[in-house]
Each structure stands twice: as structure tokens, then as C-alpha cells.
Amino acid sequence: MTSLVLAIESSCDETAAAVVADGHRVLSSVVASQVEVHAPFGGVVPEIASRAHLEHLVPVVRRALVDAGIDSPATQLDAVAATVGPGLIGALVVGVGHAKALSLAWGLPFVGVNHLEGHLYASRLEDPAFAPPFVVLLVSGGHTLLLHVLDHGRFDLLGRTIDDAAGEAFDKVARLLGLGYPGGPAIDRIATQGDASVVSFPRGLIDEPGFDFSFSGVKSSVLRYVRSHPDTSVADIAASFQEAVVDVLVTKARKAAAQAGAGALCLAGGVAANSSLRARATAASEEDGLALYLPSRAMCTDNAAMIAAAAWSQLQRSGPSPLDVAARPSFPLVATVGR
Ligand code: KG4
Ligand code: ZN
Numbered sequence: 001m002t003s004l005v006l007a008i009e010s011s012c013d014e015t016a017a018a019v020v021a022d023g024h025r026v027l028s029s030v031v032a033s034q035v036e037v038h039a040p041f042g043g044v045v046p047e048i049a050s051r052a053h054l055e056h057l058v059p060v061v062r063r064a065l066v067d068a069g070i071d072s073p074a075t076q077l078d079a080v081a082a083t084v085g086p087g088l089i090g091a092l093v094v095g096v097g098h099a100k101a102l103s104l105a106w107g108l109p110f111v112g113v114n115h116l117e118g119h120l121y122a123s124r125l126e127d128p129a130f131a132p133p134f135v136v137l138l139v140s141g142g143h144t145l146l147l148h149v150l151d152h153g154r155f156d157l158l159g160r161t162i163d164d165a166a167g168e169a170f171d172k173v174a175r176l177l178g179l180g181y182p183g184g185p186a187i188d189r190i191a192t193q194g195d196a197s198v199v200s201f202p203r204g205l206i207d208e209p210g211f212d213f214s215f216s217g218v219k220s221s222v223l224r225y226v227r228s229h230p231d232t233s234v235a236d237i238a239a240s241f242q243e244a245v246v247d248v249l250v251t252k253a254r255k256a257a258a259q260a261g262a263g264a265l266c267l268a269g270g271v272a273a274n275s276s277l278r279a280r281a282t283a284a285s286e287e288d289g290l291a292l293y294l295p296s297r298a299m300c301t302d303n304a305a306m307i308a309a310a311a312w313s314q315l316q317r318s319g320p321s322p323l324d325v326a327a328r329p330s331f332p333l334v335a336t337v338g339r
Contacts, residue, residue, distance in 0.1 A: 010095030011087025159211025
């Protein structure tokens with residue numbers, strides 16, 4: 001029997017809702033971006049994000065239900081899920097409160113989902129081959145992790161950033177290059193017109209044993225370079241910076257897959273939308289004989305379909321969550337991971 005999950009995502013600056021069948025078939029996925037309201041501030045303003053979620057959530061959920069052809073949620077849906085963390089506390093509270101209210105009103109189970117686990121399941125929406133075990137490079141605005149996914153819900157931490165997340169580095173470097181917010185897509189775009197060999201920026205921890213990352217060095221190095229070379233084109237600097245970050249990410253991911261003896265590599269999180277990272281990871285996995293689980297760009301960045309996919313897996317493993325589950329700004333996926 002088909003199982004339908006409505007999921008809500010509101011951990012940062014996207015208000016999203018989706019209906020997904022059997023954990024992988026997307027019946028609807030609606031994302032209301034808040035980019036325009038935060039752009040004048042050069043980044044996400046938490047208080048504004050919470051208010052915008054409150055405004056957008058009801059119409060976004062309604063749209064997701066209509067698009068999925070659901071006119072009687074209480075009888076047609078099987079569960080209501082929401083991201084409970086990690087993320088901005090005020091933003092999370094809006095989505096979690098809304099999802100709990102719907103689950104109570106419709107008499108449906110509630111599932112509280114870890115946002116990072118949601119990113120992991122993005123590949124399941126589009127790739128029927130997606131199945132653990134695999135090594136995942138999870139690169140978002142707040143996290144940079146290398147995990148060995150042993151089974152659904154079972155992760156070994158291989159490495160993580162010791163300072164900035166990869167997406168955070170993209171955002172900060174974009175800001176200092178005057179490319180605005182959101183920074184990752186802006187650097188990706190302008191880098192296509194630049195020459196990545198113009199500046200050799202540092203590749204933090206690339207030759208160190210282990211799988212931890214560091215991106216604060218490359219960020220400071222870009223700042224120093226911009227100040228001392230005002231005539232170098234922004235496109236060349238952006239391309240060179242992107243090359244340095246992607247080089248480290250791909251080098252460590254393939255080493256991690258080899259050490260873990262994994263047959264598959266998965267990319268997840270907003271930075272996995274980066275063209276250069278996608279191209280390099282595709283070439284590397286072909287060379288190393290690895291299967292590659294690579295979500296479409298739209299499913300890499302925050303959306304609710306991935307949250308529904310993770311919720312479905314969680315329901316199979318451990319059933320619904322209690323209704324008193326709290327929003328968790330810090331929610332480690334593995335004991336020592338997360339903020
Ligand atoms: O996963 P996500 O949508 O939200 C978080 O959970 O953080 O990731 C957002 C991050 C931002 O730092 C954004 O700049 C980055 O992903 N990003 C990109 C690209 N698209 C989004 N970074 C590099 N290239 C891109 N094309
Ligand atoms: Zn995310």
C-alpha cells in the first residue's frame with residue numbers, strides 16, 4: 001500500500017513543504033525562498049526568517065497538498081514530518097509547531113527529522129539504486145561532514161570541518177569579492193568566466209592524515225590576495241578559490257571511500273549543487289569505480305522532499321516521534337557531530 005508523507009522544512013531561509021510517496025516518489029515539492037528579504041543584509045537574519053516562515057507556511061503547505069492531489073489529508077496522508085534541527089531556533093519552532101498541529105488535527109503520526117539526515121536522503125528521491133553502505137560528503141552552509149553510512153540511521157563519522165563549513169566559506173568569500181548573497185551560486189556562476197590557475201590558494205589539511213577539513217585559511221588567503229592584487233579579475237579569484245575548495249573536498253572524499261572500502265560515494269547539501277564539485281566528483285568516481293549518488297541541483301539545496309524521504313525511513317526503523325519532541329538548534333547526527 002502506498003504511504004504518503006507530508007513534510008515541512010523551515011530550518012533556515014527556505015519555507016518548504018512536500019508530499020512524497022513510499023519515501024522516494026515526489027508528488028509535490030514547494031520551496032518559498034526568502035533570498036530577497038535577506039539579501040539587503042548580506043546574509044540570513046534569524047528574526048526575519050522566523051517571521052517569513054510564519055507568513056509563508058500556510059500557503060506553501062496548501063500548495064504542496066493541491067499539487068499532490070490531496071483533498072482529504074486526514075484520510076489520504078499517513079504521517080506529517082518536520083525538520084526539528086539543526087538550524088535557527090525561531091525558524092525551526094515555526095515549522096515544528098505547524099507540523100504538530102496538523103498531525104493532531106488530522107490524527108496522523110508526527111515524525112521529527114534531523115535536517116542533515118534529510119540531505120542524505122535527497123539522492124533516494126531520484127536514484128533507485130540509492131542504498132547504504134556508502135560514504136557521503138555532506139557539504140552545506142552550516143556543516144561539512146564525511147560519513148560512512150553503514151545502514152539506514154547508522155553512521156560512522158570519518159571527518160568534519162574544524163572551523164568554517166564549505167558553504168560558509170563560499171558565502172564569506174563571495175561577500176568579500178562583492179558578489180552578494182547567496183554566495184555559493186554567485187561564485188559558481190562567475191567562476192565559469194575565470195581561470196582557476198591564476199592563484200594557487202591553500203588546500204587546508206589536504207595532506208594531513210584523517211578526514212577533517214579546514215576552510216578558514218583559504219578564506220583569509222583570498223582576503224589578503226584581494227587587498228594586495230586589486231587588479232586581478234574577480235572571476236579569476238573566484239575560480240581559483242572554488243578550485244582550491246573542490247580539490248580538498250574531492251581528494252578527501254575519494255580517500256575516505258577507499259579507506260572505508262565503500263562501493264559508492266554520495267554528495268549531499270547545498271554545496272553539492274556546485275558545477276565544479278559535481279564534475280570533479282563524477283570524474284573521480286568513474287576513475288575509482290565507485291557508484292555516485294548525486295541529487296539534482298534543486299534537491300541538493302534545502303527542500304522538504306528530502307525531509308519526507310528521511311521521515312519515511314525513520315518511520316520504518318523506529319516509528320513516529322512523540323509530540324513533545326522539541327526543536328533542536330544543535331542536533332548531532334553522530335554523537336560528536338553538529339552544532
Ligand atoms: O543545504 P543548504 O541549502 O542549507 C544548509 O543546510 O545550510 O546549503 C546552503 C549552502 C550555502 O552556503 C550556499 O552558498 C551553498 O550551499 N551553495 C553553493 C551552491 N549553491 C548553494 N555553494 C557552491 N556552489 C553552488 N552552486
Ligand atoms: Zn540544508
